[in-house]
Amino acid sequence: MTLSEGPATVPLLSVRGLTKLFGSFAACNAIDLDIAPGEIHALLGENGAGKSTLVKMLFGVLQPSAGQILWQGAPVTIASPGEARRLGVGMVFQHFSLFEALTVAENIALSLDPKISLARISDEAASLSKAYGLPLDPQAHVADLSVGERQRIEIVRALLQNPKLIILDEPTSVLTPQEADRLFETLFKLKAEGRSVLYISHRLEEVRRICDRATVLRHGKVTGACDPKQETPASLARMMVGSDVAEVHRDKAAALGDIRIEVSNLSVPARTPFAVSLKNVAMKVRAGEVLAIAGVAGNGQGELFDALSGEYPVAEDEAIRIRGKAVGRTGINGRRLLGAGFVPEERHGHAAVSAMALSDNLLLARSQSDKKAFLSGGAFSVIRFDAIRSATRRICEAMDVRKSGEDPQAGSLSGGNLQKFIVGRELDRQPSVLVVNQPTWGVDAGAASRIRQALIDLARSGSAVVVISQDLDEIFEVATNIAVICEGRLSEAYPAGALTLERIGLLMGGIHEGHSIPETAHAH
Amino acid sequence: MRIELQKRARVSTLFSVLSPLLALALTLLFGAIMFWLLGKNPVSALYSFFIEPLLEVWSLHELAIKAAPLILIAVGLSVCYRSNNWNIGAEGQFTIGAITGSILPVLYPTWHSPLILPLMLILGMIGGALYAGIPALLKTRFNTNEILTSLMLVYIAQLYLDWLVRGPWRDPQGYNFPQTKGFQIEAVLPEILSSGRAHWAFIFAIAAAVALWFMMRFMLKGFEVSVLGQSERAGRFAGFSARRMVWFSMLLSGALAGLAGISEVSGSIGHVQPVISPGYGFTAIIVAFLGRLNPLGIIASGLVLALTYLGGEAAQLSIGISDKVSRVFQGLLLFFVLSCDTLIHYRVRLIFAGTKTAEVKG
Numbered sequence: 001m002t003l004s005e006g007p008a009t010v011p012l013l014s015v016r017g018l019t020k021l022f023g024s025f026a027a028c029n030a031i032d033l034d035i036a037p038g039e040i041h042a043l044l045g046e047n048g049a050g051k052s053t054l055v056k057m058l059f060g061v062l063q064p065s066a067g068q069i070l071w072q073g074a075p076v077t078i079a080s081p082g083e084a085r086r087l088g089v090g091m092v093f094q095h096f097s098l099f100e101a102l103t104v105a106e107n108i109a110l111s112l113d114p115k116i117s118l119a120r121i122s123d124e125a126a127s128l129s130k131a132y133g134l135p136l137d138p139q140a141h142v143a144d145l146s147v148g149e150r151q152r153i154e155i156v157r158a159l160l161q162n163p164k165l166i167i168l169d170e171p172t173s174v175l176t177p178q179e180a181d182r183l184f185e186t187l188f189k190l191k192a193e194g195r196s197v198l199y200i201s202h203r204l205e206e207v208r209r210i211c212d213r214a215t216v217l218r219h220g221k222v223t224g225a226c227d228p229k230q231e232t233p234a235s236l237a238r239m240m241v242g243s244d245v246a247e248v249h250r251d252k253a254a255a256l257g258d259i260r261i262e263v264s265n266l267s268v269p270a271r272t273p274f275a276v277s278l279k280n281v282a283m284k285v286r287a288g289e290v291l292a293i294a295g296v297a298g299n300g301q302g303e304l305f306d307a308l309s310g311e312y313p314v315a316e317d318e319a320i321r322i323r324g325k326a327v328g329r330t331g332i333n334g335r336r337l338l339g340a341g342f343v344p345e346e347r348h349g350h351a352a353v354s355a356m357a358l359s360d361n362l363l364l365a366r367s368q369s370d371k372k373a374f375l376s377g378g379a380f381s382v383i384r385f386d387a388i389r390s391a392t393r394r395i396c397e398a399m400d401v402r403k404s405g406e407d408p409q410a411g412s413l414s415g416g417n418l419q420k421f422i423v424g425r426e427l428d429r430q431p432s433v434l435v436v437n438q439p440t441w442g443v444d445a446g447a448a449s450r451i452r453q454a455l456i457d458l459a460r461s462g463s464a465v466v467v468i469s470q471d472l473d474e475i476f477e478v479a480t481n482i483a484v485i486c487e488g489r490l491s492e493a494y495p496a497g498a499l500t501l502e503r504i505g506l507l508m509g510g511i512h513e514g515h516s517i518p519e520t521a522h523a524h
Numbered sequence: 525m526r527i528e529l530q531k532r533a534r535v536s537t538l539f540s541v542l543s544p545l546l547a548l549a550l551t552l553l554f555g556a557i558m559f560w561l562l563g564k565n566p567v568s569a570l571y572s573f574f575i576e577p578l579l580e581v582w583s584l585h586e587l588a589i590k591a592a593p594l595i596l597i598a599v600g601l602s603v604c605y606r607s608n609n610w611n612i613g614a615e616g617q618f619t620i621g622a623i624t625g626s627i628l629p630v631l632y633p634t635w636h637s638p639l640i641l642p643l644m645l646i647l648g649m650i651g652g653a654l655y656a657g658i659p660a661l662l663k664t665r666f667n668t669n670e671i672l673t674s675l676m677l678v679y680i681a682q683l684y685l686d687w688l689v690r691g692p693w694r695d696p697q698g699y700n701f702p703q704t705k706g707f708q709i710e711a712v713l714p715e716i717l718s719s720g721r722a723h724w725a726f727i728f729a730i731a732a733a734v735a736l737w738f739m740m741r742f743m744l745k746g747f748e749v750s751v752l753g754q755s756e757r758a759g760r761f762a763g764f765s766a767r768r769m770v771w772f773s774m775l776l777s778g779a780l781a782g783l784a785g786i787s788e789v790s791g792s793i794g795h796v797q798p799v800i801s802p803g804y805g806f807t808a809i810i811v812a813f814l815g816r817l818n819p820l821g822i823i824a825s826g827l828v829l830a831l832t833y834l835g836g837e838a839a840q841l842s843i844g845i846s847d848k849v850s851r852v853f854q855g856l857l858l859f860f861v862l863s864c865d866t867l868i869h870y871r872v873r874l875i876f877a878g879t880k881t882a883e884v885k886g
Contacts, residue, residue, distance in 0.1 A: 061533070062533060080530075309761075311760050311761060331763055332760075332761065332762075332763045333763035336763075342761070344761060346757075349754075349755040349757055349758055350755070350757045350758055350761055351758070351761065352758065353751055353754050353755050353758045355754060356750070356751070356754070360747065363744075363747060364751060364758060364761065364762045365761070365762065367744055367747070367762060367763070368763060375744055377743075380743055381743055381744035381745065382742050382743055382744075383742055383743065383744055383747060
């Protein structure tokens with residue numbers, strides 16, 4: 001690396017007036033950005049602010065409509081990800097592209113020259129992962145690995161190309177606090193070697209902690225460049241959102257009503273070799289309560305959601321009761337008819353069909369619960385498109401969903417806006433029970449606070465809400481009571497005020513297993 | 525060196541619409557080259573292949589006769605394919621439909637009643653549906669691949685038909701020809717107009733296409749088909765069952781193929797014989813894709829493919845080349861339809877070994 005020539009260092013990467021137009025819509029509008037060698041540079045912005053578009057142009061996935069990219073002072077055209085890699089840009093995407101059935105080494109080999117032997121890749125990957133503190137077994141099958149470990153594969157894969165600039169898109173949104181700390185150490189090592197990191201995140205605290213400089217985007221334009229260490233989270237958020245982010249308000253002493261959802265002795269065998277089995281899960285959620293279920297990814301959250309939603313009904317009818325009625329063997333629509341609403345974790349291909357219009361995606365969740373309003377024609381079940389479209393409009397207004405047209409494809413919305421729509425789709429029904437899995441996964445600060453507020457308001461209006469989340473900040477923000485899931489076992493629920501971060505960390509690590517912590521036995 | 529397909533960031537709407545026409549134009553171009561290589565005048569050959577059959581009333585009737593089974597089968601297949609179930613065995617369901625529909629006239633040749641024709645049509649649909657039910661059962665029960673099972677069942681159906689008409693169903697007074705007795709007049713599907721042979725199968729085809737278009741466009745069932753076809757998980761979230769959709773789409777397409785089979789035997793042939801179809805069940809796959817899996821588009825593409833059959837016959841007579849030419853045209857058309865669609869979604873890149881190595885250690 002011959003970067004340190006002369007006193008005034010040439011920026012590793014400069015962007016001048018970079019613009020990307022989609023039709024007449026400017027996703028990025030005359031963006032200027034400089035990344036110095038050996039700095040960790042944060043890119044902040046709400047969803048839809050143009051971060052992804054900018055990064056895609058830097059990685060050669062999209063071509064700019066106007067403007068210039070300079071690499072070590074020389075103008076370059078990045079026509080493809082291959083060229084970006086050749087220049088020395090590595091990218092770790094938010095959504096991993098890994099084959100679950102293959103091993104770590106095989107997955108890495110797929111992105112490299114086919115002539116390099118698997119043994120050599122294993123060796124290099126092993127030594128790299130050791131050098132950067134990313135423990136990884138090259139022979140392990142991806143399916144057996146946690147989300148954090150999968151992310152390490154992506155990072156090692158990027159490092160094998162010996163990049164000068166590494167772009168990380170929302171890297172900590174899937175990690176536990178401990179895993180995130182470990183990632184930060186790796187980033188500091190990379191920085192010490194003179195490599196630069198472009199770090200995209202919504203987490204302001206973490207940006208303040210690790211980043212040297214930050215560039216803030218809003219509506220496709222740069223609205224601020226600062227040293228995040230000099231800023232407060234509130235001032236950073238103000239640059240991102242333009243106005244102060246609304247703080248989530250809640251009544252401390254909300255009165256709890258009747259039991260709305262009750263789970264007892266719920267055991268579900270693993271459906272696939274890669275799934276987690278649920279073991280003797282029990283919980284009670286009352287009207288007016290938000291029960292938050294914390295846990296590290298891959299400990300049975302998805303399986304619990306499937307069982308609660310009825311997408312996969314369980315064998316024991318009595319194991320799940322919604323508003324007093326045994327529904328274990330009832331399907332998802334039967335549970336919806338009892339007043340329950342569900343928001344799955346994955347937006348694309350589960351909560352929504354990306355290639356379908358928003359109005360179609362409204363019908364997706366509510367074809368039976370709103371049969372009277374949305375369908376006519378008796379046995380023919382003719383869809384009443386006008387009713388669905390006006391309901392779609394209502395939801396988009398209520399949740400402030402920003403979109404490019406009247407009724408665009410779900411896939412064209414940014415993550416935060418689509419999530420607001422998906423949550424709004426359920427809130428619009430005033431559900432008496434709402435089960436949400438990872439409500440703000442990969443969602444920007446503005447949308448996240450809006451969604452959390454909506455969940456709290458729903459509980460306050462007398463519904464029971466179950467929030468499954470990996471985000472501890474979120475959990476403390478919304479929860480009345482908190483339970484922790486680990487290896488398919490659910491802990492007791494503790495009042496949110498009675499738990500500390502350390503205590504939750506222990507529970508997440510499965511410490512309560514076997515003989516549980518003695519004093520908790522008397523907690524209730 | 526290797527060839528890679530790279531997904532395009534944006535798909536041109538213009539070319540998505542033009543794609544079937546582009547495929548048609550390329551087929552004609554390559555057809556002309558083929559005629560030229562065969563030593564024929566390409567212009568007059570194409571004329572007698574594609575234009576001449578459209579100039580006479582009787583041959584328009586023949587066009588309707590050939591288009592009817594293609595459209596009937598293809599609209600059923602379009603629902604199947606939209607729901608991500610790949611029924612390739614319509615030819616077999618067509619054959620079984622023809623057999624079950626013919627039970628009444630073959631076994632009760634003296635039964636003269638207006639009831640016989642509707643019963644035959646219903647039996648034909650049931651037969652086709654049940655035969656398509658075999659791959660559906662295998663798929664839902666044992667997770668087998670319906671492409672393979674439905675395709676293999678085609679050959680079983682064809683051999684069963686062959687055995688029937690050479691054995692138990694053979695007409696004793698038929699001079700040992702392998703065919704059944706001619707159907708009684710009440711068992712023959714009537715003509716639509718007095719001007720030619722086209723029979724009611726064409727009406728059935730149009731009605732089925734319009735009905736399924738309505739279902740796919742306006743009914744919750746059609747929505748269910750598209751959702752499950754695009755994402756099984758989202759379908760499960762909506763409370764739709766992928767397993768039931770396998771049954772629905774396979775039985776529906778089987779029933780329509782069976783209806784096409786019995787209509788062909790009853791309306792066009794008048795008895796059962798070892799070969800009752802020039803491959804309608806397979807050609808219908810091309811029809812379905814050329815029609816963009818849209819039932820109304822399929823009416824148009826069904827007529828185009830019917831023309832290749834007629835043209836093949838005409839070319840045999842007027843320019844003296846084998847009617848295999850029509851199969852060549854159908855193959856060219858399917859190839860160009862699929863490749864146009866692929867190139868709309870992907871761009872082709874040649875990757876040379878040299879550039880790739882540079883990429884790794886650069």
